[in-house]
Amino acid sequence: MQHAEPVTVPVDTLLEWYRTLVFCRRFEEQTERSFRRGKIGGYLHVAIGQEAVPLGFLSALRADDVFFVSYRDHVHTLVRGTDPRAVMAELYGKLGGTCKGKGGSMHLFDVARGNYGGYGIVGGHIPLAVGAAYALRYQGTDRVCLCFFGDGAMNSGALHEAANLAGLWGREGLCPVVFVVENNQYGMGTSVERASAVVELARRFDAYDIPNERCDGMDVVGVYEVARRVVEEVRRTGRPYAVEALTYRFSGHGAADLFQPYRSKQEVERWRQRDPILLLERRLREAGALDDHAVREVEAWAEKRVQEAVSFAESSPEPPPEELYRDVYGA
Amino acid sequence: MTEMTYREALRSTLVEEMDRDPRVLLLGEDIGVYQGTFRITEGLLERYGPKRVIDTPISELGFIGAAIGMAMLGLRPVVEVMTWNFSLPAADQILQNAAKVRYFSGGQVSVPLVIRGPNGAGVQLSAQHSQSLESFYGHFPGLRVVAPATPADARGLLRTALRSEDPVIFLEHAALYGIKGPVPEGDDTVPFGQATVVRRGRHVTVVAYSRMLHLALAAADELAREGVECEVLDLRSLRPLDMDTVAESVRRTHRAVVVQEQWPLFGAAAEVAAGIYERCFDDLDAPVERVTGEDVPAPYARNLEKLAFPDEDRIARAVRRVLQ
Numbered sequence: 001m002q003h004a005e006p007v008t009v010p011v012d013t014l015l016e017w018y019r020t021l022v023f024c025r026r027f028e029e030q031t032e033r034s035f036r037r038g039k040i041g042g043y044l045h046v047a048i049g050q051e052a053v054p055l056g057f058l059s060a061l062r063a064d065d066v067f068f069v070s071y072r073d074h075v076h077t078l079v080r081g082t083d084p085r086a087v088m089a090e091l092y093g094k095l096g097g098t099c100k101g102k103g104g105s106m107h108l109f110d111v112a113r114g115n116y117g118g119y120g121i122v123g124g125h126i127p128l129a130v131g132a133a134y135a136l137r138y139q140g141t142d143r144v145c146l147c148f149f150g151d152g153a154m155n156s157g158a159l160h161e162a163a164n165l166a167g168l169w170g171r172e173g174l175c176p177v178v179f180v181v182e183n184n185q186y187g188m189g190t191s192v193e194r195a196s197a198v199v200e201l202a203r204r205f206d207a208y209d210i211p212n213e214r215c216d217g218m219d220v221v222g223v224y225e226v227a228r229r230v231v232e233e234v235r236r237t238g239r240p241y242a243v244e245a246l247t248y249r250f251s252g253h254g255a256a257d258l259f260q261p262y263r264s265k266q267e268v269e270r271w272r273q274r275d276p277i278l279l280l281e282r283r284l285r286e287a288g289a290l291d292d293h294a295v296r297e298v299e300a301w302a303e304k305r306v307q308e309a310v311s312f313a314e315s316s317p318e319p320p321p322e323e324l325y326r327d328v329y330g331a
Numbered sequence: 332m333t334e335m336t337y338r339e340a341l342r343s344t345l346v347e348e349m350d351r352d353p354r355v356l357l358l359g360e361d362i363g364v365y366q367g368t369f370r371i372t373e374g375l376l377e378r379y380g381p382k383r384v385i386d387t388p389i390s391e392l393g394f395i396g397a398a399i400g401m402a403m404l405g406l407r408p409v410v411e412v413m414t415w416n417f418s419l420p421a422a423d424q425i426l427q428n429a430a431k432v433r434y435f436s437g438g439q440v441s442v443p444l445v446i447r448g449p450n451g452a453g454v455q456l457s458a459q460h461s462q463s464l465e466s467f468y469g470h471f472p473g474l475r476v477v478a479p480a481t482p483a484d485a486r487g488l489l490r491t492a493l494r495s496e497d498p499v500i501f502l503e504h505a506a507l508y509g510i511k512g513p514v515p516e517g518d519d520t521v522p523f524g525q526a527t528v529v530r531r532g533r534h535v536t537v538v539a540y541s542r543m544l545h546l547a548l549a550a551a552d553e554l555a556r557e558g559v560e561c562e563v564l565d566l567r568s569l570r571p572l573d574m575d576t577v578a579e580s581v582r583r584t585h586r587a588v589v590v591q592e593q594w595p596l597f598g599a600a601a602e603v604a605a606g607i608y609e610r611c612f613d614d615l616d617a618p619v620e621r622v623t624g625e626d627v628p629a630p631y632a633r634n635l636e637k638l639a640f641p642d643e644d645r646i647a648r649a650v651r652r653v654l655q
């Protein structure tokens with residue numbers, strides 16, 4: 001773990017992050033309810049407990065930077081500023097969704113905001129991000145690319161081939177990519193110890209000469225500090241970097257993961273003590289920037305916004321049959 | 332018209348398009364310093380530099396995936412696979428990302444990517460290195476799949492591929508790199524999804540593509556001596572598949588033979604035959620014949636390999652059968 005760095009984030013920003021975290025949490029909880037009611041189909045992977053990682057990292061990006069994510073992509077999309085109504089409508093399979101209802105939960109995209117999408121094959125998007133980073137330098141820009149993936153993806157061949165290419169191309173300053181390992185301790189029901197010969201995942205990037213470090217993925221301020229430093233270094237050097245953020249998902253792997261025989265209630269409880277919302281709330285209360293009244297206001301605001309997203313999704317039309325045949329080929 | 336080899340047709344088109352469009356860049360194993368396994372990229376590293384002609388490690392999954400990412404960000408990468416056999420480690424990237432990302436993003440991204448290299452069999456490379464993968468890739472919506480048989484089509488189709496907004500599976504054939512043929516001057520293109528009638532004839536339609544076209548033409552020569560006039564069609568594109576041209580021909584000849592280099596099950600020849608039945612059932616005077624490779628992995632021994640793949644005689648025999 002890297003030493004703590006001085007907090008330079010203004011209180012207003014912290015309050016904004018607090019609101020965002022609470023909103024994302026309520027949004028994700030709502031998607032689980034909507035799934036149980038049959039409004040959302042397919043696979044549904046929420047990021048409850050992990051929100052500080054996408055928020056901290058994406059807060060360190062410029063508007064013209066880009067990123068790629070796994071299927072656990074709702075929070076990334078929301079914190080990047082995509083209309084929550086469009087996100088919910090996508091999950092509902094509606095025309096007003098981010099992808100006209102044709103991608104669903106695992107494939108949220110918002111290219112105008114640099115969101116190059118969620119992908120459903122574990123590890124499969126990592127090579128794309130490396131190529132995207134190359135393209136950004138080839139085009140003569142100083143934009144950077146973030147690539148988020150889970151601890152499980154660390155064991156895919158795609159990661160290793162992509163990381164080697166990034167290491168190679170980075171030597172020429174042609175690969176400004178940050179690999180963000182969202183280590184939530186499990187790939188479905190398989191713990192990191194049972195899946196990776198080296199449990200300190202960041203170190204595996206040593207093999208490709210990619211600088212790397214671990215960070216506490218529950219403290220959004222800490223995540224942001226690391227992200228800001230790393231993103232600026234990558235922007236300057238054009239070389240890749242890897243950060244393993246230690247985090248935890250409080251929900252099941254997906255909506256079907258009800259019994260969770262692979263972990264104990266005590267373990268979940270222990271991690272809940274470090275809930276990213278709790279940590280930030282504590283920090284704000286200690287700074288005198290948040291009280292019970294303000295917390296209630298934030299909760300009411302978040303709930304209202306979530307319900308607006310649901311209403312929009314409910315009333316958005318289904319994609320018309322012509323959509324079935326659109327977007328297979330370009331013009 | 333000028334005369335050039337299939338190899339020179341490919342190389343000259345790459346050069347012309349790279350000169351024209353700085354977004355075009357090349358990736359592949361040993362395409363630069365080594366000059367390309369089949370010398371398609373000879374001299375290009377020197378001409379364009381290492382940023383545009385990227386010698387990759389042996390990581391098909393990695394660099395084809397990276398090329399997809401480059402294409403999504405607005406470049407026009409051309410990947411050379413040393414042979415198509417080595418595309419299989421990257422099949423996940425090609426099929427799950429390149430072919431589909433436009434669709435599942437609701438049309439927000441394009442993948443203008445060309446993957447090219449030799450496809451097919453016939454030179455004793457045995458099971459792992461002798462495969463015709465057009466039926467495999469042709470199965471997937473979102474891809475374009477082309478297989479030129481002549482220098483002119485190699486040029487025209489490659490240029491179309493390089494200007495396309497979609498991922499293109501560009502299947503060359505190692506046995507064809509040395510063949511010569513006339514090519515039009517200038518930057519002509521051959522559109523995807525247009526079969527062409529290579530030889531006119533009244534008695535039977537023979538449908539082929541890539542190396543099989545040349546066997547079909549040789550068979551047609553032989554049959555002409557018996558008074559049989561074959562109409563020989565070159566599909567050129569497998570996806571989109573131009574069944575209109577095929578059906579138009581079969582309606583005139585009332586008989587059809589479809590040739591494909593490798594495995595019959597779920598193959599391109601089966602697809603074309605089914606299309607003929609769907610469109611021209613009442614016009615047919617005989618069942619459609621398929622000439623395909625045998626349903627076995629490719630053997631090494633020369634005598635066995637000859638048995639495993641179609642030849643002119645087999646095509647001629649199939650034609651005689653449909654004429655009975």
Ligand SMILES: Cc1ncc(C[n+]2csc(CCOP(=O)(O)OP(=O)(O)O)c2C)c(N)n1
Pocket residue numbers: 070072120121122149150151152153154182184186187188253
């Ligand atoms: C190649 C592949 N194999 C299996 C799956 C099924 N699967 C979906 S998510 C998952 C676990 C991935 O774990 P991790 O990378 O740690 O991400 P997390 O779900 O924890 O965010 C598995 C096995 C898949 N989608 N892709």
Ligand SMILES: [Mg+2]
Pocket residue numbers: 150151152182183184185186187188
């Ligand atoms: Mg995980």
